[in-house]
Amino acid sequence: MKFNVKRCGKNLAILLLSLVAIASVVICVLALSGTFTPKKEAASLILYEGPKPVPASETAQMKVDGHDLFVYDTAVNNTHKWVNNYKPSLSTAPITSFDFDGAPVTMEITVEGQTDLGDVVVRPLASGIEPKVEGNVITFSIAEPNVYTVEWGGSAMNAMYVFANAIDYDAPRSSTDTVKYIGPGAWTMDAMVLSSGMEVYISGGAIVQGIVVGDKVSDVTLRGHGWIDGSNHDSWMLDRRTAYVPISLSGCENVTIQGLAMLDPNAWCLNLYECSDVTVDGVKILTARPNGDGITIQSCQDILVKNSFVRSWDDSLVVKNYSSVKGTDSARVTFENCQVWTDLAQSMEIGYETNKGGKLKPTITDITFRDITVLHNFHKPVMSIHNADDAGISGIRYENITVEDASMGKGDAGDNAQLIDITIGASSWSSTTKRGTVDDVVYDGIHVLYGDDTIDFREGNLCPIRMMGADEEHKVTNVTVKNLEIMGAPVTQDNVRDNISTSLDKFTENILFSAGE
Numbered sequence: 001m002k003f004n005v006k007r008c009g010k011n012l013a014i015l016l017l018s019l020v021a022i023a024s025v026v027i028c029v030l031a032l033s034g035t036f037t038p039k040k041e042a043a044s045l046i047l048y049e050g051p052k053p054v055p056a057s058e059t060a061q062m063k064v065d066g067h068d069l070f071v072y073d074t075a076v077n078n079t080h081k082w083v084n085n086y087k088p089s090l091s092t093a094p095i096t097s098f099d100f101d102g103a104p105v106t107m108e109i110t111v112e113g114q115t116d117l118g119d120v121v122v123r124p125l126a127s128g129i130e131p132k133v134e135g136n137v138i139t140f141s142i143a144e145p146n147v148y149t150v151e152w153g154g155s156a157m158n159a160m161y162v163f164a165n166a167i168d169y170d171a172p173r174s175s176t177d178t179v180k181y182i183g184p185g186a187w188t189m190d191a192m193v194l195s196s197g198m199e200v201y202i203s204g205g206a207i208v209q210g211i212v213v214g215d216k217v218s219d220v221t222l223r224g225h226g227w228i229d230g231s232n233h234d235s236w237m238l239d240r241r242t243a244y245v246p247i248s249l250s251g252c253e254n255v256t257i258q259g260l261a262m263l264d265p266n267a268w269c270l271n272l273y274e275c276s277d278v279t280v281d282g283v284k285i286l287t288a289r290p291n292g293d294g295i296t297i298q299s300c301q302d303i304l305v306k307n308s309f310v311r312s313w314d315d316s317l318v319v320k321n322y323s324s325v326k327g328t329d330s331a332r333v334t335f336e337n338c339q340v341w342t343d344l345a346q347s348m349e350i351g352y353e354t355n356k357g358g359k360l361k362p363t364i365t366d367i368t369f370r371d372i373t374v375l376h377n378f379h380k381p382v383m384s385i386h387n388a389d390d391a392g393i394s395g396i397r398y399e400n401i402t403v404e405d406a407s408m409g410k411g412d413a414g415d416n417a418q419l420i421d422i423t424i425g426a427s428s429w430s431s432t433t434k435r436g437t438v439d440d441v442v443y444d445g446i447h448v449l450y451g452d453d454t455i456d457f458r459e460g461n462l463c464p465i466r467m468m469g470a471d472e473e474h475k476v477t478n479v480t481v482k483n484l485e486i487m488g489a490p491v492t493q494d495n496v497r498d499n500i501s502t503s504l505d506k507f508t509e510n511i512l513f514s515a516g517e
Helices: none
Strands: 005-007 015-017 024-026 036-038 044-047 060-064 067-069 071-076 091-101 105-111 120-123 132-134 137-142 146-152 159-166 179-182 185-189 199-202 206-209 212-215 218-224 227-229 247-250 253-258 261-263 270-273 276-281 284-286 295-298 301-306 309-312 317-320 330-342 348-352 363-377 383-387 392-403 420-424 437-448 465-468 476-486 502-504 508-514
Touching: 044 067, 060 071, 060 091, 060 159, 067 091, 071 284, 091 261, 105 146, 105 159, 137 146, 146 330, 159 284, 295 301, 295 330, 317 330, 317 363, 348 363, 348 392, 383 392, 383 437, 420 437, 420 476, 465 476, 465 508
Parallel strands: 091 159, 179 199, 185 206, 199 218, 206 227, 212 247, 218 253, 227 261, 247 270, 253 276, 261 284, 270 295, 276 301, 284 309, 295 317, 301 330, 309 330, 317 348, 330 363, 348 383, 363 392, 383 420, 392 437, 420 465, 437 476, 465 502, 476 508
Antiparallel strands: 005 185, 015 044, 024 036, 044 091, 060 067, 060 105, 071 091, 105 137, 120 146, 132 137, 146 159
């Protein structure tokens, strides 16, 4: 591995607190009962101090089981309009990170400068958390490692993020011949170039300003509970700037990316190109600037993205074809058990670029989005297939999708604000004049829990769905939408076909809506 690293902060030790302790007490005379009742287990906690050069949040303070956590403000973008100067108006949101195991832990959040927090919600809603609010203090318990988003004042513009990680009992503590260890502290570095057979571990408590790149390497692991922060770079389209992608892999195979958080990149965030056999597990992403795509899979095969969180200012989870190399069509890509928050563009996108490399007979096949929770979708479609080139797209599955807030249409989304959108046609992203096809698409178990005033859910106007082919030879065919519910109301063949919010053009065929198997 080749890299250049400059130390920016004092080395900080990991503070290990509250190892699991089980104590037994005698509850009755042994001669009579012979039994013991153990006390409730305490959670095991690993907490990380904040690197000295990095300022603590001015928005909120957080504790876990009474212990102070380091809280950091990162950039978020609450606007939903493109800006041609690539310098949007940014806001900040507090984030914290810790590791735990064992018993549930209690979170206490104090919001600075507030006396009445109004409505408070903890997402994902499926966690069933009902927070207690007193003045400017929010208290709740969590039992499972996950990413928890806390909103107050009844507005998504007031949000904070808790990265509650499982304890990594196999974490290294130093570098070896095969492991590059980056410990707690603030670091800046040039591009860290990966080599085959290596593991890179970025520890919790580390904030790294730099990027990680890999080209044609194999058997690589990149993991840890640290943060890769891009806030030191101006937006990539400004004069004499470049895109600093936190993790960018090209032509790699057998790679694992696990646990890391990526914050405020100056362009897109996690990019895979011409890769195969890659697992992305438990990553956390917040982007805020133009072209801030979350996880971008381009011309890859056998990719699994799971247990991850993405808040993006462009497409959140996206599959495209960019390569001109034979054998690099997109195939067998699965996104599973992920949380998504999309401020601009689409939450789950295939396209628009489906043949950027100009290949003959390109394909995008066997793409699955499963067990996805969309916390907010503010701009363009939630689930979209945009075939702006000539690829044959088939075998697409959306399974068990929960949309907590379908608020499409904000900002400059225009008429591209659907829940489901499939279109074949030229766009500003097209690379070919020929058109392709879309076939064999299944939506199964789509549940929309809420939508704001931009989506009219009155009776007779169930949800915005659009499916459009290009011509008689380039159609959208064999699409099944089953078990779709809008705020508890099922969408069926009888109530959707003539709905004013549903658009199926003449170049579609065999489109079926059903409320059951």
